[in-house]
Amino acid sequence: MAHKISDECIACGTCIEECPVDAISEGEIFIIDGELCTDCGTCVDVCPTDAISPE
Ligand code: SF4
Numbered sequence: 001m002a003h004k005i006s007d008e009c010i011a012c013g014t015c016i017e018e019c020p021v022d023a024i025s026e027g028e029i030f031i032i033d034g035e036l037c038t039d040c041g042t043c044v045d046v047c048p049t050d051a052i053s054p055e
Contacts, residue, residue: 001054002034003043008051015043015052 002023005015009029016024023036024043032043032052044052 001039002037003032003039003041003052004055005030005032006051006053008049009047010049010051012048014046014048018042018046 005024007029011026011028011030013026015030016026019042020040021036021038023033023038025031025033029051039054041054044054
């Protein structure tokens with residue numbers, strides 16, 4: 001299991017700075033590396049568009 005970023009992402013960059021394991025990378029919409037994500041949920045709390053959810 002890993003968290004996922006949906007189309008609601010506006011690529012603001014807020015989550016990148018908060019992820020403790022650097023699992024998030026930039027793009028047109030941001031992407032979470034499922035191999036690195038520990039499902040801590042930190043990014044969910046900081047995303048301004050609620051684009052991140054557990055999956
Ligand atoms: Fe990083 Fe935690 Fe979000 Fe996974 S759930 S991408 S480890 S901040």
